[in-house]
Amino acid sequence: MIALLVAVPLAFAFVTVALPKLSKYIFPLVALFNLALLIGFVHPSQVIEVGKWPAAYGIVLLLDNVNYPFLIMVNLILLAVSISATFEEKIGTLLIVLTASINGLLLTGDFFNAYVFLEIISAVAYILSAQNKNSYAAFKYLIFGAVAGTLYLIGAVSMYVYSGTLNMAFSGYISAPEYAQIAGIFMLIAMLVELKVLPLGLWAPDVYSNGSTLTPVVLGSAITLAMFYFYSRVFFNVLGSVKPYLVYIIAIISIVLAQLAAMKQKTLGRALAYVAIAGASTVLAAFSAGAPGDEKIISASLVYLLNDVIALFVLFTVFGYLKGKGFKDNFVAGVAFSLTSISLIGFPLTTGFWAKLNLISALFEAGDKLLPIFILSSTILEAGYLIKWNVDLWYSEDENSEEYVPFGAQIVILLFALALVVFGFMPNLITDQTDKIASYVFDFSTYFDTILKGGM
Amino acid sequence: MIYYISFILIGIGLYGIVSQKNLLKQLVALTIIDTAVNIFIVSLGYLQGAEAPIYSVITPVANFVDPLPQALVLTAIVIGVGTLAMASMLLIHIHEKYGSVDVDEICSAKEVIE
Numbered sequence: 001m002i003a004l005l006v007a008v009p010l011a012f013a014f015v016t017v018a019l020p021k022l023s024k025y026i027f028p029l030v031a032l033f034n035l036a037l038l039i040g041f042v043h044p045s046q047v048i049e050v051g052k053w054p055a056a057y058g059i060v061l062l063l064d065n066v067n068y069p070f071l072i073m074v075n076l077i078l079l080a081v082s083i084s085a086t087f088e089e090k091i092g093t094l095l096i097v098l099t100a101s102i103n104g105l106l107l108t109g110d111f112f113n114a115y116v117f118l119e120i121i122s123a124v125a126y127i128l129s130a131q132n133k134n135s136y137a138a139f140k141y142l143i144f145g146a147v148a149g150t151l152y153l154i155g156a157v158s159m160y161v162y163s164g165t166l167n168m169a170f171s172g173y174i175s176a177p178e179y180a181q182i183a184g185i186f187m188l189i190a191m192l193v194e195l196k197v198l199p200l201g202l203w204a205p206d207v208y209s210n211g212s213t214l215t216p217v218v219l220g221s222a223i224t225l226a227m228f229y230f231y232s233r234v235f236f237n238v239l240g241s242v243k244p245y246l247v248y249i250i251a252i253i254s255i256v257l258a259q260l261a262a263m264k265q266k267t268l269g270r271a272l273a274y275v276a277i278a279g280a281s282t283v284l285a286a287f288s289a290g291a292p293g294d295e296k297i298i299s300a301s302l303v304y305l306l307n308d309v310i311a312l313f314v315l316f317t318v319f320g321y322l323k324g325k326g327f328k329d330n331f332v333a334g335v336a337f338s339l340t341s342i343s344l345i346g347f348p349l350t351t352g353f354w355a356k357l358n359l360i361s362a363l364f365e366a367g368d369k370l371l372p373i374f375i376l377s378s379t380i381l382e383a384g385y386l387i388k389w390n391v392d393l394w395y396s397e398d399e400n401s402e403e404y405v406p407f408g409a410q411i412v413i414l415l416f417a418l419a420l421v422v423f424g425f426m427p428n429l430i431t432d433q434t435d436k437i438a439s440y441v442f443d444f445s446t447y448f449d450t451i452l453k454g455g456m
Numbered sequence: 457m458i459y460y461i462s463f464i465l466i467g468i469g470l471y472g473i474v475s476q477k478n479l480l481k482q483l484v485a486l487t488i489i490d491t492a493v494n495i496f497i498v499s500l501g502y503l504q505g506a507e508a509p510i511y512s513v514i515t516p517v518a519n520f521v522d523p524l525p526q527a528l529v530l531t532a533i534v535i536g537v538g539t540l541a542m543a544s545m546l547l548i549h550i551h552e553k554y555g556s557v558d559v560d561e562i563c564s565a566k567e568v569i570e
Contacts, residue, residue: 112528119535126542135549136562142546143473146486146539150466150493153532157497157525166524 001041002063002107003048005034005071009100016093023092024082030096031079034103038075044068045450047109055451056170061107062451065440066237069433070229071106073306075099077222077313080416084317084409085214091128098124098218102226109451111156111166114230118194119149121223128215129207137206144203148193155186169451172238172444184242187234192247194227195280198254204277205261209269213320213409216269220276220312228283228305236298236441241291251285252374254278259378263385268324268393271385272315275344278378279308286359289368297366299438300358303430307343307351310420314340314413321405326396332414333405334394339417341386343424346379350424358431458499465492479550479557483543490536494529501525 009030016023042063050059063071078099087095101120108114122145129138156166162179163171172180189200196204208216235241255278262274283305290297318330318337327334343350346357356379360372405413423430440446465488472485501522509523551557554565 112531116531116535119539123538123542126546130546130549133549133553135546135553136566139479139543139546139550142539142543143482143486146543147470147473147489149535149539150489153493154496157500157528160524160528161500 001037002046002061003050004037005103005107006061006100008033009096009103013093013096013100016096020089020093023089023096024087027092027095027099028079028082030099031075031082034075034099035072035079038068038072047451047453055109055453056165056167059113060109060167060451061104062109062447063107064447064450066233066437066447067106067229069437070225071103073309074102074106074222074225077225077309078102080313080412081214081217081222084406084412085217085320086406087214091131091214094124094127095218098222102222105226106229109168111159111168111171113166114168115149115153115156118152118190118230121226122146122149122194125219125223128212128218129210131212131215132210134207134210134212134215137203137210141203141207144193144200148190148200151186152190155183155190158183158186167451168233168238169444169448172240173448175239177240180239181242184235184239187239188242188247191227191231191234192250192284195224195231195284196277197251197281197284198257198277201254201277201280205270205273208273208276208316209267213317216273216276216316217313217320220316221309224276224280225305225309228280228287231284232287232298232441235287236291237444237447241288244288244291248285248288248371251281251288252371254281255285255374255378259381263381268319268389271389272312272319275315275382275386276308276312278382279304279312279344282375282378283308285371285374286363289363289366289371293442294362294366295435295438295442296362297359298441299431299434300355300362302434302437303351303427304355304359306430306434307355307420310416311340311344311352314416315344317409317413318405321409322393322403324393325403326393328396330403330405332410336410336413336417337393338390340413340420341390343417343420345383345386348424349421351420351427351430353424354427354431458502459496462492462496462499465489465495468492477559479547479559479562483540483547486543487536487540490532490540494532494536497525497529497532 012026012030016026044063044065046063048061098121101117105114105117108117126138126142129141159171159175160166162175165171193200258274258278258281262271265271283301286297286301314336318333322330322333343352346352356375360375363372469485469489469492473482476482476485503521506519506521509520547557554562556562
């Protein structure tokens with residue numbers, strides 16, 4: 001049944017090619033169907049052998065305790081996008097294809113199948129990046145992304161050479177660690193590009209600031225979540241961490257560069273783009289710090305990721321509609337923007353506060369003092385420029401502005417902003433789930449047994 | 457030997473992307489990388505003296521090259537062509553907007569537009 005998460009969106013994508021006007025209605029219905037299927041009809045520990053070819057010979061799709069919450073979150077974000085964003089009919093088809101490919105990436109247990117889904121996601125992302133006549137930025141992204149794709153392919157094929165299979169679980173089990181590390185380096189570079197870690201994420205500022213209500217929201221929320229899942233699956237679950245100290249250093253440099261750049265930006269779109277880069281880099285640095293198997297750090301970084309993803313959804317949606325104009329005639333959008341800014345900074349009684357507090361205390365417990373220093377410093381910088389942007393927008397003199405946030409989008413961003421506050425009062429609602437993911441993400445034997453059904 | 461050729465080609469492609477200011481040349485460099493990776497993958501399945509992986513009366517003994525890398529390369533070629541087509545479309549749009557596909561000229565045109 002879990003194959004329906006890929007098959008149904010793909011089938012409806014074909015329908016919308018013939019009936020493009022229906023894409024605006026089919027896209028939310030597909031996302032709703034996926035959510036209903038996930039919550040009501042499937043449960044973790046399900047494996048589908050595609051074409052009845054058993055693992056490790058054929059492709060398997062797996063639903064387990066690690067990807068299950070990610071699938072729910074991604075489909076929820078896509079449902080929210082279908083309500084809040086404005087897009088052309090033909091883009092609706094692309095978004096349905098994107099839904100299928102993200103679900104496929106989250107479910108697959110095969111290196112090459114993951115490559116195909118990654119490339120489909122990238123192809124959709126390139127087209128979304130070209131929105132608002134932003135072709136030059138999209139081209140830059142395409143060059144970065146295509147090179148990353150070929151590097152991932154070299155890594156995936158290397159795993160096949162070492163193990164004789166493309167099945168993630170079995171090739172991770174059978175490959176010698178030193179060979180898996182070589183393949184892992186290729187995959188790592190590819191993922192650093194997609195996770196927009198500087199300097200490999202230099203494509204991101206131009207793409208994220210294109211002014212669309214769709215591009216930065218989809219790229220910064222749904223695709224980022226999927227990429228972090230895939231990163232944790234490959235480097236925590238299958239191959240083991242690859243050069244974690246090097247990734248840690250690169251991510252910290254990326255945090256510093258992104259925060260300094262965000263501070264200097266004169267347009268809100270580019271400032272938010274650098275905020276997105278800094279957030280992703282912080283999560284990556286925390287993932288690297290927790291790579292030896294520290295569940296507390298991973299759990300805290302997942303809360304950080306969730307806060308970041310929801311906050312960026314709201315901030316980019318408001319920016320996309322108002323184009324940096326003030327909140328005078330858009331009170332709800334202003335409230336949502338300010339609440340998420342507060343959570344992103346990490347003020348007490350918001351999700352961001354617990355994300356940062358948990359992460360810093362987990363890092364201190366693990367004896368890491370470097371990353372907490374950078375998190376605290378970047379919090380101060382973030383507080384400075386985000387408060388400045390909020391004040392500018394609330395006291396903006398732009399009157400008679402024609403820009404407004406549609407009713408559907410207002411509801412979505414307000415609900416997301418309130419969710420960050422509610423989770424701030426009841427952090428256990430999130431931390432219980434992230435603790436569960438963190439406890440399973442390092443459990444290779446359960447993953448192996450589920451896919452291989454107890455052995456070959 | 458063929459491995460070295462493919463990695464040399466990847467190096468040439470990467471150099472092309474980094475050094476060229478003409479976006480069309482960057483795209484050509486990207487296709488060189490694509491082709492090099494495809495050559496690399498096909499070469500992994502090659503066995504000296506082995507036959508094409510087709511069962512027939514002429515080949516009763518399965519002394520075949522590995523067919524999987526060939527299947528993977530077919531998929532990779534299709535994806536590569538798709539990416540190339542999309543990049544070409546973007547280049548046409550860039551040329552329509554800025555009147556050039558040269559990075560320096562695009563930057564100058566951007567400053568004028570902004």
